Amino acid sequence: MPLIKHTAAASVPPALALVPDQQCDTALLDAPDAAVRRAAAHALGDCPDAVPSLLRALEQEVEQPVRSAVLAALGRTGSEEAAAGLAACLRSEDAWLRNAAIEVLRGLPAQVATVIAHLLVDWDRDVRILAVGILDTLRHDCVEEWLLQLIEADPDVNVCGAALDVLAEVATGTARAPVERLLERFRGEPYIAFAGELVLGRLARSR
C-alpha cells in the first residue's frame, strides 16, 4: 500500500481568480486585501497605461509583497515612463526601494538610456553613485562612454571611485587617457590611485 497518497494530479488547483476579467483595473491597487492588491499589480504589468497608478502605489503601499509586485510590474511594462519613475526612487529615504529600483532599471537598458544622462549629473552625489550602480551590470553599448564622461567631469572622489570600479570590468583602450587624467586630478587620493592603476594595468595586459 502506498504511503504517499496520490491526490496530486487532480488537485493542482485552478488559477486563483483574484482579478477576474479586470486585468487593467488600477482601482484594485487600493483594495483592502493585500493579496488582491498584489495580484492586481502583477496583472497591471501588461498594461502600459497603468504606469502612473503603479508609481503612485509604489509611494503609498506599505506591504512588502505588494511593493515587490508593483516593482516587478513596472519593470515588465518596459516603458520610459516607468524608468523615469524608478529613477526618481534613487532619491528615496527607503534603502530597499532605492536598491530594488536599481535592480529593475538594470533590466531596462534602452529605457535607462533616456534617463541616465540626467542622473549622472544630478546635484546629489549619492544619486550619482547609485546611477553608477545601475551601469554596473547594464547591458548597453554606451556604458563605458557614460562612465568616461563622468570621470572627466565629476568633482566628487567617491563618485569617480565608483565609476572606476565599473570601468575595471568594462574599460577598453578608449579609457586609458581619461583614467590617466583622473589619476592626475585626484593625485593623493589612495583609492583613486589603486582603482585607476587596476584599470590601466588591465588595459596594458590586454593589449
Added chain:
Amino acid sequence: MTESAISDDDFQRFREYFYRRSGIQFEPSKRYFVDKRLVERIRATGSTGFRDYFAMLRFQASGVEWQALVNEMTVNETYFMREDYQFECLVQSILPELAARKRRGDPLRIWVMPSSSGEEAYTIAIYLLERWPQLADFDVEIVSSDIDTRILAHAQAGLYSQRAIQQLPAAWLQKYFKREDGGWRICQMLRDAVAFTRVNLNDAREVEAYRGFDVVFCRNLLIYFDDASRRQAAESFFDVLRPGGFICLGHSESMSRISSLFRVRKFPQAIVYQKPLEGQ
C-alpha cells in the same frame, strides 16, 4: 584570424564577472575547464578574442550569449540523491516544522520545478518513505513540473541509466527499482506517487494554477535566467507557497540576491528560504 588564448588577467576578469552574475565561483583549479569553454564560445560567436567576446557578453541586450555560456559552464545533469543534504534538511528540519503547524490528515504539498527526468521528485518520495516517520499522519502530494513534455514522459516512464542511480544506497535501489533492459525501472508505487505536469515558470498565467504548496524545490534553474526573469520567478514562488512555506534552491543560487520577499532559514543541514508567516 581569431585569437583565442585566455590570459591570466582575462580569466580573473571573467571569473569575477561570472561569479557576480551567476553566483558560481570557478577556482583556479578549474582554469582548463573554463578556458576550454570560453574559447569554444569565442569561436562559435565569431569573436576576435576574449576582449571582443567579453564586451559582447556583457552588453548584448538579448542575453542570448549569456544563456549559451551558462549552459556550457554548468553541468546540466541530474541524478538520484543529488545534493542530498537538502533532502536531509527536508525530512529532519523542514517537514517537522511544517507538520507542527498542521493537523493530522492535512495535505502537505511539495512542488519540484523543474522536474527534468524525475530523479529529484522520486528521491523526495523515497526520502519521505524511508526517513520521515510522520508521513503516515499526512496526505503528501508531490507535483513535479517542467516546460519540456519529452522529459516529463521520460520521468513518468521512470527508466534510468546506471549513472543516474549510482548514488542510491543499495538497499533503496533493491527496494524501489527493477533491473530491465536499458536500465533500472522505478516501481509503480513511486511512479503513482508523483504527478508530472507541464508548466512554463516564466508564464505567470500558467503558474497561477499552482498554489498552496508547502515546499518548492527549484534547484539549478534560476542560474539560467536573466535578472528580470529571476525576480519574476521569485514573485511566482511567493504566490505558489503557503505562508511559512519553504523554497530550496541549488547550492550556487541565493534567493537573497534575487528578492527580499523570503526569509533566510539556516538549518543544520542546509540554508533554505521561507515565505514569512502571516503577521511576520
